Amino acid sequence: MRHALISLCLMAAAPAMAFEIEARVQFGPDNAATVLNVISTADIDLFAPVILGYLDQTPNTAVDYVAVSSGELMKALRDEGAAFDIAISSAMDLQTKLANDGFAHAHNSDATDALPEWARWRDHVFAFTQEPASIVVSRAAFQGLTMPRTRQDLIALMRKHPDRFMNRVGTYDLRLSGLGYLFATQDARTSETYWRLTEVMGSLNARLFCCSSDMINGVASGELSIAYNVLGSYARSRPDADQFEILLPTDFTTVMMRSVLIPKTTHDADLAGDFVDHVLQTAWAERPPKDATFTIAGEVRNAEDDSLRRIRLGPGLLVFLDAYKKRQFLQAWEDAILQKR
Amino acid sequence: MRYLLIEDNEHLARAALDRLSLDGHVVDHANSLSSAADFTATTDYDLILLDIMLPDGDGRTFLETHRTHADATPVIVLTARSEVSDRVGVLDLGADDYITKPFDFAELEARCRAVLRRRVGAARNLKTLGRAQFDSLAGTLQIGDTIITLRNRELRLLEVFANAPGQIFPKAKLLDRLFSYDEEVSENAIEVYVARLRRHLRGSDVVIETVRGLGYRLTLP
């Protein structure tokens, strides 16, 4: 009961936090002896099966799941020192930064040892998905047009049919979305094409979004014809998935990895470690359960396609998080995307 | 008997000469290997007494030459050193016997007798005493067809008498000739041996007479 009381206190303290919570759900028994506090950028629906699977194995434990944006997650852990046991994020750069700056707790187990070199950084950040940045297009809007295979194709298409795509192109607002910023910087790093594409999108008065799901909703509703750099998994999981074409550009496709780390503020590192192991084992399983929403495979597990560019965990990611650098990058981006405004 | 004594020690040689002469032997003395060679070249000896250490060489060299010349004369080696390996060595080289210097003359006589008996043979040493024939080397006395073997002391006593027939020998002197000086014997012991000889000589014409108060003598017919 003592543990329950402590967790109640923690929960009572939660509202006092300054970071912005999108959603919050408690899994497991109310009177559980221990509560694992998870802060995550993943939608609750998508992550629920993994948590339930964990609770099945670990009796007398509850999971308090807090969904936030990646920026808020960073703020909570880095600036406010909020107490969480697990941090899950799609923003690899921020996860790396947290670890680099000493906000992560090291964890070492059989499950982490089994990971390939590219799937972990230090004993802190562990990847458990691979998600390519896709171009989701509306089949309806592309009637009569050849589906673009590369960014060049897309640029040419948009230039050829400015009227058709005016106001109908969606992409991340890099000022709001951490993931969007990550994808954009990686694109820019890989190829100059990105800047031409951004300029073209800017000329078409592209609309800016905070999140993948909103963009996909836009495509579904017919509001948007093209959503650039969205997570295909969101589109594929929708019931009306047949309305979209999910394109992986063959010039290069940036692959993001969702990762988990144990914040320094964890109250029970062992318990958090068990949870991390569970997530990794589930995701890295040779044959993942049918209802698994997150697996390391994603669309690309076996794809040894040259066009797939897996974002590398490591200090390189710190470059675009540099305030000076970020300011410069966003300046250039704004110049390109907001040219007409 | 004719002996050659090869010995460079003057005292010992003189004593030996005197002693052997007393027993009725003829002895030539050589004091070196070279003079020994001169003697053996001109005279036949019954026995050679050879010293090993000589001024002009080792007696063993003489022994070797002696044997290669197929000279049958028996040799008794006088070794100065009491080392058996030396003795064995000289026997290997063909000496008939050896005696360690300094020696007891009784032993030397005994050894000479033993060697001569082996090498010379009985025929050369027969002495005729009346009807009896006395072989001092073989130690036998033949009277008619009867051959009597004498014991050593009987033999030596008879030798003393036979070497000087008619001479009177006092009991005391005979005692000294027969017994070693460490034996405590009375003059009666001589009477025992004289009685034995008389018994052996029974049947011959030789008599050992008692000269009252003086001793004994052998009388030939």
Add this chain to the structure above:
Amino acid sequence: MTMVTAKGSIQRRLMVSLLAGAALLAVALFFIVQSLARQLAEESQDNILLASATSILDASAVRQGELVLDLPYSAFSMLGNLSDDRVFYAVRFGADFITGYSDLEDVRGLGEARFETRDYLDEPVRVVALSRLLSISGRPTKLTVIIAQTRNGQRETLERISSIAATIGLGFFLAAAGLAALASRSAIRPLERLAVSVGRRGPQDLRPVAAPVPSEMVTLVAALNRFMERLKVSLARSEEFIAEAAHRVRTPLATVRTQADITLRRVDKEENRAALREMIRAIDESSRAAGQLLDHAMVTFRSDNLEHSALDVGQLAAEMVDRLHPLAELRDIDLVLDSTSGAMISGDTILIQNALRNLLDNAIKFSPAEGTVVVSVRRLENQVLLGVQDQGKGFPAEGRDRLTRRFARGSNAEGIIGSGLGLTIANEVALAHGGGVEIANNRKGPGACVTLSFPSA
């Protein structure tokens, strides 16, 4: 024989010093490899840090009176190439902090590139600070890039290399240990060979060691050879001395005795004759004593260095009986040999001859005239018995065990010449061969029986 006290072992000492040397070398190797590795790891980290800082400086310039800075992606990603180490950085322009970790301080010192190892965020970091002067509004201002990296990768590399170095060191040590064992054994082998060859020699073999030996042993072997030479000379001298002494005593005695003998024949007066006889008896006793002393000295000398050879006691007894026949004959004593064949022992022929001759001398002396002395040779279980039996007065009942002592004579042996060393000599010879002497009187009839026993071969 005196026991040799063993103190230490050359082989062990050699082994220990070789091993100690190998261990020292192995440890030195370990530390040298480790320090080289540390140096290399530090150098490579420094080089990467410097390259990283350089790439940032190279991408920086003053444009239109303003600092334009770029952090190339490669500036940090290259730092992730070697290890998963944490990276911190700061860019300062003059007094202004431009970007990065504001609390990451500059490295003090002169020069463009400055390195330092310090703690940052509770972890040791390697820091490089690289500066360049940029002219802004005509004023030279210093642009400094500071990059720090934790040293886990370096530590891991070091640990890995250390464990390799330790393995190499251990391997080196084990190989050296094996070689040391071989080397020390082979070094000691000539010494063992020398010991075996010297130990195998007979007591008379005092030839110098002629076989070639390692140069280190030349001194030892030369000393040994000199020692053996001296021993040979001194042995020969002492043997000669004994022989010479006995000879010197006996020769004049013999001359005097012969003269006395001759004189005795010529002198008629009984009191003179008695005096001469007394004199001859004294001379005989002296001469015999000298002879026995000589024998005894020889026996003592040879007993210490027994020269073993296979010998047939029966044959030895036959030769001795043959040789003493003339002496026995003088007293009309029958010398009878009662021997068995195949009585083989391992022993020193000269010593056993000597023992038997002394026993026979005694027997002939003590037997009554026309008596019999029997020399018997028997085999009994694993012993060979050599007995001499006479028909004399026998030994007195008391003090029989005393008889084997030097100069002891039976109390009833008065009047018979002899120094009493005969039994002592026989006893010492038997003991030297691991046998013994039994002194008894004959059960049937008068007389003594002395039996020497030897272990059979």
